[in-house]
Amino acid sequence: MRSPGDAVTASLDSSRLAAFVASRQGISPSAVTLNVRPFRGGLEAAAVARAGARWTESTGRAGSLNFVAKRLEGSTQREADLYQLLSRSETEIAPQLLGIDQAVGASWDYEAELSDRAVLTLAVFEHAVLTPALMHLREYGPAVRRIVSELPKLRHALLNLQPFGKALLHGDVHS
Numbered sequence: 001m002r003s004p005g006d007a008v009t010a011s012l013d014s015s016r017l018a019a020f021v022a023s024r025q026g027i028s029p030s031a032v033t034l035n036v037r038p039f040r041g042g043l044e045a046a047a048v049a050r051a052g053a054r055w056t057e058s059t060g061r062a063g064s065l066n067f068v069a070k071r072l073e074g075s076t077q078r079e080a081d082l083y084q085l086l087s088r089s090e091t092e093i094a095p096q097l098l099g100i101d102q103a104v105g106a107s108w109d110y111e112a113e114l115s116d117r118a119v120l121t122l123a124v125f126e127h128a129v130l131t132p133a134l135m136h137l138r139e140y141g142p143a144v145r146r147i148v149s150e151l152p153k154l155r156h157a158l159l160n161l162q163p164f165g166k167a168l169l170h171g172d173v174h175s
Contacts, residue, residue, distance in 0.1 A: 011046060011047040011071060012036060012047050012049050012051075012069055012071055014034055014036065015029070016101060017034055017036065017051055017053075017069055018030075018032040018034055018053070019101075020098075020099065020101050021034075021053040021055070021065060022055075024098065024099065025055065025057075025063060025065075027055055027057060027058075027063075031055045031056060031057075032053050032054070032055045033053070033054045033055065034051060034052070034053055035051070035052040035053075035054075036049045036050070036051045036052075036069070037049060037050050037051075038050075039068060044072075044076045044079075045070040045071060045072055045076055045079070046071040046072065046073045046076070047069075047070065047071040048068065048069070048070050048071075049068070049069050049070075050066070050067075050068055050069075051066070051067055051068070051069045052064065052065075052066050053065045053066075053067075067098055068095075074108065075108055075110075075113050076108075077102075077108035078108055078110065080100050080102075081108065083095070083097045083100075084097060084100060111152065111155075114151065114155070115151060115152070118147075118148045118151050119148060121144075121148070122144055122145060122148045125137075125141070125144050126141070129141065
C-alpha cells in the first residue's frame with residue numbers, strides 16, 4: 001500500500017532532480033543516488049520534498065547534497081521568482097537558492113492573472129447584485145466596472161507612487 005508521501009515524491013521527477021544535481025556538480029546524472037522524502041510545508045506548491053543526493057566523483061571522492069525540492073505550477077511560480085530576486089541581493093532573509101529548473105513554456109504572468117481575477121470578480125459582483133439581499137450594492141456597479149477596466153493604468157500609477165516606490169513586504173509569497 002502506498003502512503004500519501006509516495007504521491008508527493010512520485011510527483012517530483014527523480015530524473016530531473018538527478019540531472020539538476022549532476023549539472024551543478026559536473027557529474028553524470030547516472031552517478032547520482034537520490035533519497036526523496038515528503039516535506040511538510042509549501043502550502044501552494046504542487047509537491048515539496050526533502051532530497052538527499054549522493055555520488056562518487058571520477059576521482060573517487062564522495063559527495064553529497066541535501067536540499068528542498070518544490071514543484072511549482074502556474075501562479076505558484078512566483079515563489080521561485082521571489083527567491084531568484086532575493087538571491088541576487090545581499091540579504092540573508094531567504095534560504096540559499098541552488099537553482100531553478102523551469103519546464104519549457106512554463107511561466108507566470110502576474111498582470112494577466114490579476115486581469116483575469118478582476119474580470120472574475122466583476123462577474124461575481126454582477127451575479128450577486130441580482131439577489132434581493134444584495135441589490136442595494138448595484139449602485140457600486142459603475143465604479144467596480146471602471147476599476148476593472150482601468151486596472152493596468154491604476155497599477156502602473158501605484159507602482160510609481162513616490163515616496164513609496166517598490167518594497168518587499170514579507171517573504172511569505174502564498175496567498
